[in-house]
Amino acid sequence: MTTAPEPLTPLRALLVDDEAPTLSELAYLLGQDERIGEIHTASSGTEALKALDTHAIDVIFTDISMPDLDGLSLARVLAKFADPPQVVFVTAYDEHAVAAFELQATDYVMKPVRAERLSEAVRRVVAQRAEPKPLPAKPTSPDQPGDETIPVELGGVTTFVQRSQIIYAQAQGDYARLHTAKGSHLVRISLNALEERWGDSGFVRIHRSTLVSTAQITAVTVQGGRCKVRLGEDIELEVSRRHTRALRDRLIRSANRPTGA
Numbered sequence: 001m002t003t004a005p006e007p008l009t010p011l012r013a014l015l016v017d018d019e020a021p022t023l024s025e026l027a028y029l030l031g032q033d034e035r036i037g038e039i040h041t042a043s044s045g046t047e048a049l050k051a052l053d054t055h056a057i058d059v060i061f062t063d064i065s066m067p068d069l070d071g072l073s074l075a076r077v078l079a080k081f082a083d084p085p086q087v088v089f090v091t092a093y094d095e096h097a098v099a100a101f102e103l104q105a106t107d108y109v110m111k112p113v114r115a116e117r118l119s120e121a122v123r124r125v126v127a128q129r130a131e132p133k134p135l136p137a138k139p140t141s142p143d144q145p146g147d148e149t150i151p152v153e154l155g156g157v158t159t160f161v162q163r164s165q166i167i168y169a170q171a172q173g174d175y176a177r178l179h180t181a182k183g184s185h186l187v188r189i190s191l192n193a194l195e196e197r198w199g200d201s202g203f204v205r206i207h208r209s210t211l212v213s214t215a216q217i218t219a220v221t222v223q224g225g226r227c228k229v230r231l232g233e234d235i236e237l238e239v240s241r242r243h244t245r246a247l248r249d250r251l252i253r254s255a256n257r258p259t260g261a
Contacts, residue, residue: 010037011125014055014085016048016062016071022111026061026090029115035122045069049077049248053222057085059106059125064091069252072096075103077251082219082230086128088121148201150178152185161185163201167216167231169194171209181232204250206239214250 013036017023023041030036040055042048046069048060060078064071071089078084089100092111100108106128107121148163165180171191178185195203195211202214206229219230227239227247239247 011035011058011122011129012038012040012056014040014042014048014051014057014060016042016045016060016066016074017090018043018063018066022063026113026118029113029118030061030122032115033119033122035126045071045074045077046252048074049252052085053225053227053244058129059086059088061088061090061109061121064089064096064100065093072099072103073252075100075105077248079103080217080220080251082221086125088125148198150185150187152178152187163198164215166213167235168210168212168237169203170211176211202254204243204247206237206243206247208240208242210237212237214254217251220247220251 013030015023015026015030017026020043023043027039027041030039038055040051040057042051044066045062048062049069051057060074062071062074069077071091075087075089078087086106087103088107088109089096089105090109090111090113094110097108107124109117109121150161150163150166152159152161161178161180165182167179167181169179169191170177172186174188174190175186176189176191176194178187191205191209191211195205198211203211204214206212212229212231216231217229218232221228221230227241227244228236229239229247230236
């Protein structure tokens with residue numbers, strides 16, 4: 001006796017567009033599709049990131065041309081997530097198609113949106129959902145304005161560490177412990193001073209006692225309202241609620257940085 005396959009769980013979708021009529025039409029069309037379950041909406045890329053803090057999302061249907069954080073920049077931020085939702089771009093312009101697919105977009109739907117074309121996009125999302133997920137690529141490190149050499153004491157001998165080698169730093173009283181792939185070093189400088197000194201070089205505070213290099217972030221996860229970052233392959237640190245916004249803003253600025261800037 002052949003067992004019938006279990007039906008797939010309906011997709012949880014987030015729709016992003018700064019034009020209310022377009023957002024309403026998209027929500028209506030997707031609401032008619034039985035493969036779509038929950039539907040959430042956002043009027044900007046920044047609002048979409050906030051929605052992801054509180055809702056589990058399988059697919060994002062997003063416009064590209066939006067003020068503040070546009071659709072392509074939103075996709076770049078999502079690429080840092082450990083388990084990012086699929087992205088379908090819904091736009092009136094075709095010149096961004098190459099960039100969209102370089103960001104692993106599932107589909108690229110042109111406006112005005114036709115119900116048949118949107119249904120095909122949903123089919124592609126469902127098909128990709130059934131495939132094994134590839135391992136996320138490690139993000140490219142942003143350009144750093146002049147690497148800095150830090151003298152450290154190791155076994156009574158002064159040696160040197162490059163700022164670009166530092167994965168994260170932790171406060172230890174009036175000192176800071178610098179963590180690299182090869183070990184850690186205690187230096188006579190406060191974490192507050194390091195934050196001020198290295199803020200423009202890609203370091204961001206994620207906790208009152210922790211400063212991390214955004215170049216070393218390979219994934220961002222949000223579970224139960226708690227945010228965590230993964231550094232390299234096996235370091236995972238919790239982001240305090242107070243510093244979650246600062247981290248999000250820094251990742252947004254990194255995503256908006258022009259290539260080669």
